[in-house]
Amino acid sequence: MKATALSAALQDRKTFLYLLAIGNTIAFATWQVMLNNFVVERASFGGEEIGILQSLREVPGFLAFTAIWVMLIIRQQSFAVLSLLLLGFGTAITAFYPTAIWLYFSTVIMSIGFHYLETLHNSLSLQWLSTDEAPEVLGQLMSARAICNFLVLGSLYFYLLIYSVNYALVHLIAGGIAMAIAIKTYFQKIAKPEDIAATSSISFTINHIAAVVLPALLGLVWGINHSAVFLIGAGIALGSLLLSQLIPDLPEFGQETRIADRLDAAANQSSLS
Numbered sequence: 001m002k003a004t005a006l007s008a009a010l011q012d013r014k015t016f017l018y019l020l021a022i023g024n025t026i027a028f029a030t031w032q033v034m035l036n037n038f039v040v041e042r043a044s045f046g047g048e049e050i051g052i053l054q055s056l057r058e059v060p061g062f063l064a065f066t067a068i069w070v071m072l073i074i075r076q077q078s079f080a081v082l083s084l085l086l087l088g089f090g091t092a093i094t095a096f097y098p099t100a101i102w103l104y105f106s107t108v109i110m111s112i113g114f115h116y117l118e119t120l121h122n123s124l125s126l127q128w129l130s131t132d133e134a135p136e137v138l139g140q141l142m143s144a145r146a147i148c149n150f151l152v153l154g155s156l157y158f159y160l161l162i163y164s165v166n167y168a169l170v171h172l173i174a175g176g177i178a179m180a181i182a183i184k185t186y187f188q189k190i191a192k193p194e195d196i197a198a199t200s201s202i203s204f205t206i207n208h209i210a211a212v213v214l215p216a217l218l219g220l221v222w223g224i225n226h227s228a229v230f231l232i233g234a235g236i237a238l239g240s241l242l243l244s245q246l247i248p249d250l251p252e253f254g255q256e257t258r259i260a261d262r263l264d265a266a267a268n269q270s271s272l273s
Helices: 002-011 013-041 047-062 064-070 076-092 100-128 134-162 167-177 181-190 193-224 226-244 258-272
Strands: none
Touching (some): 013 134, 047 193, 100 134
16 A cells, blocks of 8 residues: 555656655755865865866756757656766765865766756656646745755754764765756746757756856956955846846747847837838
């Protein structure tokens, strides 16, 4: 009876999405929180090494388009599970050896799983959820991630208060338990259903062009002027805010941006005149 209930739960699409989101958050949040302390305390990393590591972490995101080829061989659901396992494995082995090469290697392994999983989770969410329920369910998924993130951080805090830090143990545990709603629902409304999987992979790759370059570049800038790093970040945030204003109030296929609305209006006015 219990096995049947578990099997039914795992086959439920929404439950599957929640499990992927929770596993992803537990592994990645632990890796992210513990990494900076570990590389500084045990591997003697400076700004340049951390910048290189963060750039290497984003390289698999730049190559996320390769998910299209893998999906020709295996189903998206199976691919998502394999990606979660790879994320957990990369997280688990992070603290085995405090050397630069090992940390770069384990980071790439973790990142391959993380970026493939993010791509697949986005794709499956938009394919499985209707346009009416997508904002609500995606909001619930983000809440689940936030709760998991809070629990992970809280657990690590109390663990470090009571015990001396054991980086290998923390990463092993996290590895073995293992952008926003508006962007996802906007994409769902303007994209054709048959294009969602391929477009999710390509968009993830494009999104990581800057992510690969910026950490290494800003790591060098940090060594020259700390304030410049924050000013550059503020400038990028301002540019993002301005570009977001191009999203129309009611996006749909053929009406992806406000520019499209203005071009249509200009064309109509020209035809009437």
